[in-house]
Amino acid sequence: MRRGIAASALAASLALTATACGGSGGGSGKSDGPVTLTWWDTSNATNEAPAYKALVQRFEAAHKDIKVKYVNVPFDQAQNKFDTAAGAKGAPDVLRSEVGWTPAFAKKGYFLPLDGTEALAEQDAFEPNLIEQARYEGKTYGVPLVTDTLALVYNKALFKKAGITEAPRTWDELKADAARIKARTGADGYWGSTQAYFAQPFLYGEGADTVDAGAKKITVKSPAARKGYATWLSLFSGKGLHKADVTADAYAHIQDAFVSGKVAAIIQGPWEITNIYQGSAFKDRANLGIATLPAGSTGKAGAPTGGHNLSVYAGSDEAHQKAALTFVKYMTSAKSQETLALKNSTLPTRSDAYTARVKADPGIAGYQGVLAAARPRPALPEYSSLWVPLDTELPKIASGKESLDKGLSNAELAMSKLVDGFGR
Known part of the structure; x- marks a missing residue:
C-alpha cells in the first residue's frame, strides 16, 4: 500500500514512464511503416526472460511489419504499474498478466475482449479450465501462456x-x-x-x-x-x-x-x-x-491454479491492437509453448504443446501429473x-x-x- 505525498509522486512517475514506453492509446490506427508494439513481460529476468526475448526475435523475423519493444517488468511491481499506466491511457499494448489480475483489469475496461479475434483462433487447443480463468462476465480477456499450481x-x-x-x-x-x-x-x-x-x-x-x-x-x-x-x-x-x-x-x-x-x-x-x-x-x-x-x-x-495470460490493452489504437492480436497468437502457439517449456521448464496451457521432448523433463511431467488437483479462482x-x-x-x-x-x-x-x- 502506498500513502502520502511520496506515494503520489511515485505513482505520477510510473504513469509518465509507462506513457513514454507504453501503448499508443487513442491514435488514428494509421501507420506508414512497421507497427511497434510494447510488451511488458513479467517473467523472471534471469531464468525465463532470455527465452521470451528469443521468441520475440523469431516473431519479428516472421512479421516484418511488426516490431516489438520488449520490457521486462518485475512481477511484484507489474500489477500496480499497469494499473497506473492504464489509468493514464499509456499502458503497454500487451501484458503478461497473472491470472488473478484478469477480473480487476477487465472490470476497469483495461483489457480488450478477445472472443472471435485472431488471438483466440485456436481456442479449442487450450485446456478449458484455463480459458475459463481468463474470462470475466462471459468474455475472454487473455490467452493462456503458461500455467502452474502448487x-x-x-x-x-x-x-x-x-x-x-x-x-x-x-x-x-x-x-x-x-x-x-x-x-x-x-x-x-x-x-x-x-x-x-x-x-x-x-x-x-x-x-x-x-x-x-x-x-x-x-x-x-x-x-x-x-x-x-x-x-x-x-x-x-x-x-x-x-x-x-x-x-x-x-x-x-x-x-x-x-x-x-x-x-x-x-x-x-x-x-x-x-x-x-x-x-x-x-x-x-x-x-x-x-x-x-x-x-x-x-x-x-x-x-x-496460477499462471499467466497474454492480454491486450483496450486503450491502444486499431493498428496496434491488430498487431497485438497477431503477436499474442504467435506467442501462445503450440510451437512457442513447446520452446518455452524446453527452455524454462514451464507448463504449457495447450495439450498439443506437451510433446515427447517436453514430457522428457521430469519437472514438467511431474507437475502435469498434479494439475488435476488444481482449483480455479473465483472470477x-x-x-x-x-x-x-x-x-x-x-x-x-x-x-x-x-x-x-x-x-x-x-x-x-x-x-x-x-x-x-x-x-x-
Whole structure:
C-alpha cells in the first residue's frame, strides 16, 4: 500500500514512464511503416526472460511489419504499474498478466475482449479450465501462456534413506515422514511457508476458501477454514518440522535449504524447476519428486491454479491492437509453448504443446501429473487482494505473536474493507 505525498509522486512517475514506453492509446490506427508494439513481460529476468526475448526475435523475423519493444517488468511491481499506466491511457499494448489480475483489469475496461479475434483462433487447443480463468462476465480477456499450481516437491534420496517409498497422502503422514527423515538423515523433513498463497491448499483440503463469491460472504473464519489453518499451523512445530521463518527473505531461505538437501520436502510451484536443477541436491534431475499435495480431512487435495495470460490493452489504437492480436497468437502457439517449456521448464496451457521432448523433463511431467488437483479462482476482481491481509496475519500466527482466532479475525475485518457487500 502506498500513502502520502511520496506515494503520489511515485505513482505520477510510473504513469509518465509507462506513457513514454507504453501503448499508443487513442491514435488514428494509421501507420506508414512497421507497427511497434510494447510488451511488458513479467517473467523472471534471469531464468525465463532470455527465452521470451528469443521468441520475440523469431516473431519479428516472421512479421516484418511488426516490431516489438520488449520490457521486462518485475512481477511484484507489474500489477500496480499497469494499473497506473492504464489509468493514464499509456499502458503497454500487451501484458503478461497473472491470472488473478484478469477480473480487476477487465472490470476497469483495461483489457480488450478477445472472443472471435485472431488471438483466440485456436481456442479449442487450450485446456478449458484455463480459458475459463481468463474470462470475466462471459468474455475472454487473455490467452493462456503458461500455467502452474502448487505441489509437494521432495528429495527422493532423503526419503529413500529414511526408508520412505512414496510421498505422503495426508498431512498426518507428512508429519510422520518428517520425524522419520530427521531421525535417520539429520535433515529436516518439511519446511512450510507463512505466505497466504502457500497456505491456500490447507483450506481446499477442508472444502473451504477465503470467500464464497456466490453467497457474497467472507469465509476465512468459517469452521472449515479455521480447521485448515490449524493444520497449516501444526506443521511448524514437531520433530523434523522447521520452525516458521517470518523474515523478509523467508522464501529464499526455504528454497535454498531444499535445493542444497537440508530439507526433504517443501510446497513449491513449477516456476522454480530450473532453479531446483541448479541445486547441489538435484544435479541428477531424477532425484526431484513431485506429488499432489496431501489431502485434508475431506480426503481431497487442492491447490490454487496460477499462471499467466497474454492480454491486450483496450486503450491502444486499431493498428496496434491488430498487431497485438497477431503477436499474442504467435506467442501462445503450440510451437512457442513447446520452446518455452524446453527452455524454462514451464507448463504449457495447450495439450498439443506437451510433446515427447517436453514430457522428457521430469519437472514438467511431474507437475502435469498434479494439475488435476488444481482449483480455479473465483472470477472476483478483489480475490487475489484478499491474500494481502493474510500475508500480514499469518506470520504473526506462525511465530506465536497472536492466536489463530485473533489473526483470522483481523484478516476477516481487513477483507471486509476490500469487497463491497460481502457479509461475515
